[in-house]
Amino acid sequence: MTVRRERATLAGVVFAVLFAQVLLYPGVPQLVAALGLPDALGAGTPFLAAEFVGVVLAVTLWGAISDATGRRVPFIVVGAVGGSLAYLLLAWLVSVEPPFLAVLAVRFAQGALTGGAFSIAVTMLLDLPGGRGRNTGAAGIAIGLGTALGAPIGGRLYAVDVRAPLFATAALFLLAAAVALRIPDRAPDDRLLGARAALAGLRRRPSLGVPYAFGLVDRSTAGFFALVGTVYFQTRFGLDAAATGLLLGAFFAPFALLQYPFGVLSDRIGRTAPVAVGSLAFGLAVLGVGLAPSVAVAAGTMLVVGATGALCAPATLALVGDIADETDRGTAVAGFNLVGSVGFLVGIVAGGTLADRFGFLVAFLVVGGAEMLLAIGLLPALLNLETDSRAAFGSGED
Template sequence: MDATRRDRLTLALAVWGVLVAQVFLYPGVADLVTALGGEGDLSDGMLFLVAEFAAFVTFASLWGAASDALGRRTPLIIAGALGGAASYLTLAALPSLGAPFVVALAVRLVGGALTIGAFSLAMTMLADLSGGNGRNMGAAGIAIGLGAALGSVVGGRLSTFDPLAPLYAAALVLVSVAVLVATVTDRAPDATRVKFGTVLRRLAAKPVFGIPFAFGFIDRMTAGFFSLVGVFYFRQEFGADAALAGGILALFFIPFALLQYPMGTLSDRIGRFIPVVGGSMLFGLSIVGVGLAPTLLLAAGGMVVVGVFGAMVAPATMALVTDLAEPDERGAALGGFNVFGSLGFLAGFIIGGTVAEVVGYLQSFLVVGFAEVAIALVAFRAVKRLDPSQPGQTLPSAD
């Protein structure tokens, strides 16, 4: 195995590890929130998840711009992973200290600010590799999907054993991420190093990034929706326990993960337009189908379909970001993508949770599903114009 492929695998494992650690907490979030002094209802569960993603939104681009300015990514990833591990261990210690729930929310904010550095910059290091943006972002996508799939299954099992067990497991995984990344060659373009503020200004001066950022927002909104509302939906409407709810989430994440790499590679060959626009429309309609399913078996089958269509969209959207970015602004560009993605997660938690509580679960599925369809219709022409397979554009090469 050559150095590029080895580093691609190692970095994909790092991205996978961060997602595993994050998703460990989702299936048993109600029990964990109760153990940390909150109410085990949808509202406090939403607050617990929102706190982390609020920090993601604030710090993702800052980590990326810092790495572009320094011309180094590896030490920042290690610092973020180890800091995230420390935050999980701190959370696990809070019940024995008698700390109120608000302290847990504060720790989640700090932990999110650190963990997003490891996640976003590991993706950026994948983008630094040769071999085609679709292929590299497909590797990131399969890592994200498999991490979420394993995290949802194992996290559900761990939470039935002890609500705090997912926290210890998450800390162990993030320490392993730090060790893994230390073995990777840092390919940040330090020969073209620019100042931190310059990177952010250049990124802000390119509104064209708004197109893939908008798709990233809507796609991650769906993931956030299923991570919170989906778990409560399967538990309350169909009587599933935390372990079964985690298994149903995995039915979405497994095909979503396994198809990312081939879909990303395919987008290098056929362009970004069909996977992004066509995939988003099918993705949204399949989400609505899950909400309409009358039985748990049909809903679980619908989750598989959602995963398949989601895999069409994600790697092509991330690849479009790297198509548009210059090498010395790649970290900030992918950081910006993760900012919008984190905002999408927040929207999935808040909008989905609010609609589910105020109106009903079916209506929340309709809102999220048709948002996917709407972004595809609105951005149809813009994506076609940006597609690197169109005349006058150059598609990234694949090795």
């Protein structure tokens, strides 16, 4: 299999995982109601948070075990198949009105399984030759397309049955496992790294803290929209799950289409401008969504959110690959995904809490403001990284 085909196949696995997960988001209020808890924010917060607690606790361990064994594919397969079974179990729980703790336990298992599969698939992309910008751009467009299509299609599936997205998700994870079996392993065979090594690597390379910080805040914004954005659109504009999915898709469509070209751009001009300018504009656009007076304005602003997010996302991940070397890149990427998952969790919990106690506008102000403050505050660190190691920011590899 050629490098180009490997890149496309791995991107297909990443697409399937993200598409399957995002199918649930547009109808989370309806799903938690079907599970016996009609409070969209009160129940939706732990429902989404439980999955990412599982991701946070498991993702570094998955990356470390993958590095230690020198294998990637078996762990993707196990995570995808296990995730499929977990979603089928959740569909069954809808029909039996279970204790909510049982639902949260299943969601935790889903996160631990699927988060590991996702992280390792992205690591495999960074293992490939051909330019980190291209490889991370391929991951980014797969993530963006998966989420762009998942949101509107998930909304339509909810109109059929509240369990329909769960069955579709289970099938897609099985498909991802089958596709992953065709990919050869390229993991270096000399990595013996554990969870502690991820922290040790950060101490050895403190500059990793810069992309980690951006990943944390960027993903907190995504977590915020997964819950608070969904409830906000349905409450503020009276939308159903299908219309909510389309509005979420207004963000993910440009986010998907622009990831690859912006990833290549960051190979050519460096990481600083895409990360700093993209993050600043991203935060400003998030504020605009919270101030939108109508659905049409909100949809247009969501398009801007997607475009600005696409500018900074692949460059941030590529920066991790720039700083890490071949022997610890798997753990560095796992660490990046770990802090990103923590960010998603923070966005869900903090965003839900802020919206519940102080209203949607305050929540949007805090989340968008945090993104802008980070871009301004870490600009000197970005410039210093580029000055100290100019070659790391524009390899121009093909």
